[in-house]
Amino acid sequence: MYKPILFALVVICQLVQAQDTSYSSLTLPDALKENANAIVRERDYEVKILSQKAFTLKKREVVTVLNEKGMRNLDLSENYSPSLKINSLSVVVYNALGNEIKKYRQSDFKDHSVSDGFSIATDDRVLYLDYTPIGYPFTVVFESEVKSTNTAFLQPWAPIGSYYESVQKARIHYLYPDDLKVKVKEINFEGHTIQKEESAGKIMYSIENFKAEKPEDYSPPFYDIFPMVRFALDKFNLEGVEGNADTWPSYGSWYYNSLLTGTDELPDATVVKVQSLVKDAKTNVEKAQKIYEYVQNKTRYVSIQLGVGGWKPMLAKDVDRLGYGDCKALSNYTRALLKAVGVESYCTIIYAGKDTRDLTTDFVAMQGNHMILALPDEKGGYLFMECTSQSNPFGYQGSFTDDRYALLIKPQGGEIVKTNDYNNRKSTQITTGTVTIAEDGSMRGVMLRKSAGFQYSNSEGIELKSKKDVDEKYKEEMSWINNLILEKYKFVNDKKAVEFTEELVISSPDYVKKSGQYQTLEVNVFNQTHTIPTRYRNRKYPFEIARGFYDEDTIIIELPKGYKIESLPESTILEDKFGEYRLSLTLLSPEKIEVKRSFFMKKGLFEKTDYENFRKFREQVARLDATKVVLIKA
Structure with missing residues (x-):
């Protein structure tokens, strides 16, 4: 008759012991549960810059998923490529009591190509864990370390990942050698209690006990509301190409000389063809319109992301031969065709999307996710061409690239401009x-x-x-x-x-x-x-x-x-x-x-x-x- 009592005591002891662990969901503050689908218990990044050509990034994220919608807050993946190596990767899952359910090593992750549906060539891949929970809440501890030779892109700090996410503690810690300068841009800090510590070769930001928030109608984009810190080096490396980003003119000059020069050669037959095409055009704009329509009829958009090709356009003569290219390739191809008929134009880096996102104009660094082409018009401004579209009217941007700051890449250097608006x-x-x-x-x-x-x-x-x-x-x-x-x-x-x-x-x-x-x-x-x-x-x-x-x-x-x-x-x-x-x-x-x-x-x-x-x-x-x-x- 003592066995039931003994069994109950064992269960109670196990429960108490479980509740004392740091991964128990039962000990979470009620204030952080309000409006939350997930709670980030810990989001800790350490970035160690080894040189102009390499850095390591260590991640440790502890996330408690409260319900099914909270699965969107869980990222159990790590990208890799020839320039980005995964040194270690693991996941441990705990139940609501904080007891370990399952441990996953790097060999348990699935390997997949990173494709956007348009890519015909990419050497970016991803390891990801396809985890299906048996119940809620549960807690995941994700840890990884990667090493990159691309110091042109440093890990930003965005401690709040999304709406409906509470953050108990988030931190980023940068370590760097004395001979390199790390530039910092703090964004949307107003109204948030963020700690900053800085000393020689070190900089650290942290935030604690951020309560989950709901989206509001007509709110500005997420990145215009929540805090973020961007980091960049004045001297960086991009797939083996060394560069500098001290000013926009110097950055633009580097981009032109290192990534565009030598890419605009065309077959002689194509040059003759387009010169004949525009022979009756009276202005540069009329010539450009005919060239733009020629490109629309001849080419189609695909994504090509191989090594430096993620940023350097493929050769114009290859686009001419193959009839396809990505945004950089098609913009550069159109630029080459215009150059062949005596019209100057400029590749333009921009953030594309329905939200009018600007380049951060007071922070010189690799930015943008898209390229278009700018043509000087007869009024002293610019016409902008979306060279990936087979249907856009000449000079029409629509909501994809309108009314936002962008960077013109000119032979003499970079120039910040604002694209046309339809407001x-x-x-x-x-x-x-x-x-x-x-x-x-x-x-x-x-x-x-x-x-x-x-x-x-x-x-x-x-x-x-x-x-x-x-x-x-x-x-x-x-x-x-x-x-x-x-x-x-x-x-x-x-x-x-x-x-x-x-x-x-x-x-x-x-x-x-x-x-x-x-x-x-x-x-x-x-x-x-x-x-x-x-x-x-x-x-x-x-x-x-x-x-x-x-x-x-x-x-x-x-x-x-x-x-x-x-x-x-x-x-x-x-x-x-x-x-x-x-x-x-x-x-x-x-x-x-x-x-x-x-x-x-x-x-x-x-x-x-x-x-x-x-x-x-x-x-x-x-x-x-x-x-x-x-x-x-x-």
Whole structure:
């Protein structure tokens, strides 16, 4: 009869012992669990710079995953390549009590090529652990050490990895020899308690007890909010090519002389061909347009990342022969073709993506993830060419590389410039149309819409879609129209004017809502916005309208015979620092009304104290866009 008691005592002793371990999830502070899917118990990096040509990086990360979504916070991988060697790699998994479940050595990791889906050649590979948990919470201890000969890229410190992640302790420690200078750029430190220790040959940053945060509507990009430290050497090594980054002019000069010089040679036959192609062009811009279209028709984009080829373009003559290349290769190939017809242009390094991310202009270092081509225009500025696109109009960037700081690589050195923007009233959508309402409540509408600037890209590629896909697009876009039928459509993509035109004929058998002798009609047929930003009791961050635009709509609505409008709403004007909205209804005849609507949103970064007013502004816009009138029998 003593065995059950003895067994219970053993279990209790094991539980107590487990709770005393440093890997128990039970001892985590409640404050760090709030809003968290995962908690970083420890994130410790040590970077030891051995020379201009080598450094080692030791990582130790202890992460407690609280639920299934927290698996996104777990990175159990390490990259390697001919210039990046893995010295050691291991993972140990612990259960909620802190008891060890499983230990994994480097031989347990899977080996895979690093491919983006477009790469035809890459020597980058990754070792990763494909771990499936048996329950939550659990804790992982990840440890690795790598050695790199590429000192052009040093490990940054981003202690907060994502939203919904708490950080109990994070640290980065740099050690470097006296003959090398480590440059440091601290970003987004305001509002955070970050410790810094610095002495000869050493620098260390740390943060403790950072509570998980939720994303907020219209927040600036993550990298513009959370703290980060960037590190760089004035003198570095890139795949065996030594360089310096003291100033942007000197960096640009190094890049041009070390990575671009000698890559622009073309076959004689190609030179003759393109010179004939542009013989009637009168300006450099006209020549460039013909060359750009030639490249679009001849080449396609693929990714090639072999050694220094990750940064040095492949030879222009090879692109000419093969008909493909990555962003660097295609930009450089276009540059070579323009040079062959006497037009100067410049390869341009940039951060590409839908978020307008700038190069850090006051921190000279290897930056960017993309290359485009800059052409001096006749007004003293630049036209920018996206050479990887087979469909972009000449000089059009869209949201991929617009409105951000970039680096021109010139023979005489680097130059920071800002790419063109399509903000505010440069980005337009002008809609005209007629709508006929039948007595049975059905509707038939004819719409003509012209989009330019940023909004040009809203319909990019639609002319190539199937009828089914086009139907689905407009049913989703005009979701307020019940049983929408797309009877006819026609698209005109004017690449010269950079304007996209949509001509639609639509109908709905029950657009008007009936109630006895009354009929309710929504007057804004073609362009409604229903998005209302989320309400926050205590908003933490500023908010950003990333891109401005201007919409203008004019619709003539013909009412069914024998009906009239009970009353017309008064014209409305909303004006605020965020933009302007106007709506007016005019009775042209007893059975015909004109609806005029305009909506201007202004790009900008605003204080968090302005957010509630912005939310109310958008709420009013959504309400006015759903304006209804009542039809009664005359």
